[in-house]
Amino acid sequence: MYANTVGRKTFQFANYTFLILLSLTCLFPLIHVLAISFSSSSAATAGLVTFWPVDFTTKSYQYILEEPAFIRSFGVALQRVALGTVLNMLLTVLVAYPLSKEARVFRYRTVYAWYFVFTILLSGGLIPWYMTIKATGIMDTLWALVLPGAVPVFNVILMLNFFRGLPKELEESAFIDGSGYWGALWRIYIPLSKASLATVALFTVVGHWNAWFDGLILMNSPDHYPLSTYLQTILTKINMSSLTSDQAKELAAVSDRTAKAAQIFLGALPILCVYPFLQRYFVKGIVLGSVKE
Amino acid sequence: MLRLRRFRDMPLHLMLLPGVILVFIYSYLPLAGIAIGFQKFMPSKGLFGSKWTGLDNLHYMLNMPGIGQVVWNTFYISSLKILFGLLVPIVIALLLNEIAAHRIKKTFQTLIYLPHFLSWIILGGILVDILSPGHGIVNQILGLFGIKPIYFLGNNDWFPFTLVASDIWKEFGFNTIVYLAALTSINPALYEAAYMDGAGRWKQTWYVTLPGMLPIIVLLATLSLGNVLNAGFDQVFNLYSPAVYESGDIIDTLVYRTGLVDMQYGVATIVGVFKSAISLVLISFSYWAAYRFANYRIF
Numbered sequence: 001m002y003a004n005t006v007g008r009k010t011f012q013f014a015n016y017t018f019l020i021l022l023s024l025t026c027l028f029p030l031i032h033v034l035a036i037s038f039s040s041s042s043a044a045t046a047g048l049v050t051f052w053p054v055d056f057t058t059k060s061y062q063y064i065l066e067e068p069a070f071i072r073s074f075g076v077a078l079q080r081v082a083l084g085t086v087l088n089m090l091l092t093v094l095v096a097y098p099l100s101k102e103a104r105v106f107r108y109r110t111v112y113a114w115y116f117v118f119t120i121l122l123s124g125g126l127i128p129w130y131m132t133i134k135a136t137g138i139m140d141t142l143w144a145l146v147l148p149g150a151v152p153v154f155n156v157i158l159m160l161n162f163f164r165g166l167p168k169e170l171e172e173s174a175f176i177d178g179s180g181y182w183g184a185l186w187r188i189y190i191p192l193s194k195a196s197l198a199t200v201a202l203f204t205v206v207g208h209w210n211a212w213f214d215g216l217i218l219m220n221s222p223d224h225y226p227l228s229t230y231l232q233t234i235l236t237k238i239n240m241s242s243l244t245s246d247q248a249k250e251l252a253a254v255s256d257r258t259a260k261a262a263q264i265f266l267g268a269l270p271i272l273c274v275y276p277f278l279q280r281y282f283v284k285g286i287v288l289g290s291v292k293e
Numbered sequence: 294m295l296r297l298r299r300f301r302d303m304p305l306h307l308m309l310l311p312g313v314i315l316v317f318i319y320s321y322l323p324l325a326g327i328a329i330g331f332q333k334f335m336p337s338k339g340l341f342g343s344k345w346t347g348l349d350n351l352h353y354m355l356n357m358p359g360i361g362q363v364v365w366n367t368f369y370i371s372s373l374k375i376l377f378g379l380l381v382p383i384v385i386a387l388l389l390n391e392i393a394a395h396r397i398k399k400t401f402q403t404l405i406y407l408p409h410f411l412s413w414i415i416l417g418g419i420l421v422d423i424l425s426p427g428h429g430i431v432n433q434i435l436g437l438f439g440i441k442p443i444y445f446l447g448n449n450d451w452f453p454f455t456l457v458a459s460d461i462w463k464e465f466g467f468n469t470i471v472y473l474a475a476l477t478s479i480n481p482a483l484y485e486a487a488y489m490d491g492a493g494r495w496k497q498t499w500y501v502t503l504p505g506m507l508p509i510i511v512l513l514a515t516l517s518l519g520n521v522l523n524a525g526f527d528q529v530f531n532l533y534s535p536a537v538y539e540s541g542d543i544i545d546t547l548v549y550r551t552g553l554v555d556m557q558y559g560v561a562t563i564v565g566v567f568k569s570a571i572s573l574v575l576i577s578f579s580y581w582a583a584y585r586f587a588n589y590r591i592f
Contacts (some may be wrong), residue, residue: 006495015391021387023404026466029405029419032430036422047428095312098305099592106305115313119320122573125565127552128326131336136318138375148319157592181304204570210412214526217553227488228414232531235418257422268411275410278404285473
């Protein structure tokens with residue numbers, strides 16, 4: 001409710017301008033990197049590239065796509081996302097459903113709930129965590145990247161709050177029809193929670209794709225690095241000593257800057273393809289998880 | 294009756310079992326590993342074979358050169374992140390709320406959510422490139438205004454600022470989501486009533502919109518208290534260098550270097566325990582306060 005005055009129009013103009021500039025600050029860094037990745041090494045090194053490729057070439061991409069370490073780590077990342085997401089989703093649902101019961105129905109619910117929530121409150125810290133994983137003998141395997149974080153407690157809380165909001169009558173009618181808890185979970189709760197499950201799945205996929213630290217410390221061999229860890233070792237450190245002289249020469253031909261830009265873009269690409277299409281789900285999911293009655 | 298009940302609950306216990314076991318192994322067993330903090334720990338001898346040294350590691354930690362600076366850096370960086378991380382999304386949500394055209398608003402939202410989904414590896418790579426004093430585009434643009442190149446990631450005066458600004462830039466868009474949701478739940482009749490009383494858009498914002506958002510603001514502010522010792526390991530680790538340890542080294546990066554680079558497991562553990570203990574108090578307090586003042590329950 002407002003009058004359409006001159007002041008209002010001026011405000012609208014300023015507001016649009018500001019928001020356009022703001023959104024562009026989120027987009028332009030990536031566009032800039034994309035432009036560099038498609039530019040010639042001399043143009044990139046001379047700092048001539050802004051938001052459009054100069055001397056268009058796909059050399060950097062050809063170089064990257066022939067780099068065995070890049071391809072291999074891309075594969076590890078895909079495996080990790082697949083295994084990790086299946087495991088996380090399964091455990092999230094299996095833990096959230098019993099915890100969504102009222103204590104009147106499931107007497108030990110509160111004890112279990114605190115058992116899981118306590119892990120948010122207190123942790124042993126990095127070294128004991130590392131030593132435990134080492135002791136369980138899964139170092140340097142894919143399991144090290146998926147088992148330690150297999151129960152994502154924050155997602156469990158999000159799901160259990162959602163489950164709790166579903167009408168109890170539905171479940172009761174399933175019980176009358178002879179279903180047990182497993183049947184009710186599978187036939188009533190999961191089909192009714194698609195939006196929330198999509199949200200949690202998106203967070204899980206993005207989380208596994210982006211995770212790098214566990215790969216860095218739990219994988220002894222760089223051959224087992226997932227993509228984010230591999231990118232970490234090349235993007236944020238200038239470490240020429242780890243390169244063989246052949247690699248260094250090839251890098252010079254492509255230029256360190258354009259090669260890095262191409263890898264940044266390829267690392268971000270899967271996420272760019274996924275998140276906009278799930279926007280309405282995660283907006284809904286977050287709101288359900290945080291603003292509850 | 295009791296037997297029957299137990300039997301009936303069996304499926305629920307079974308569903309929880311795998312999760313309970315995994316959490317026990319990877320979250321509860323490490324708590325026993327806190328003992329490492331009171332040992333001269335040797336991985337080859339294990340937790341039971343290593344020599345107990347009492348509070349030696351604690352003394353060592355307290356006398357470490359620069360430990361005070363590290364704690365201060367952590368507190369300083371995280372406090373600024375919490376403060377601006379709360380304020381900026383509120384302002385942006387209010388501005389977005391003024392956009393009537395649905396599709397334009399949605400496009401803005403999609404764009405500002407983007408950095409949230411990218412890791413600090415990708416963003417670190419981008420920032421190292423665009424902030425470089427030599428060929429970085431940010432310094433090129435500043436150069437157009439006659440400003441000399443700034444070494445954002447290598448200068449102790451600029452580094453904390455760069456950390457805070459880039460963190461806000463990454464997360465502000467995503468954090469508008471809850472505020473925008475709170476805005477849509479405000480009763481439109483309140484705006485009509487304010488309009489009838491002669492309130493313009495500014496007054497409507499001040500007297501209707503902001504009070505409507507207040508509960509969620511209070512809630513998020515209280516919950517963020519638990520993060521006072523989390524200055525952002527992923528970000529700092531990928532952007533810092535020895536040149537900016539003075540202003541950018543935080544507790545988590547110190548633990549990493551002491552423990553996994555220098556192999557001083559005992560000292561790194563005790564520093565971690567020290568952080569966990571303070572965080573426990575802060576998080577517990579923030580949950581309690583959120584419950585008390587915003588009627589919030591975790592589960």
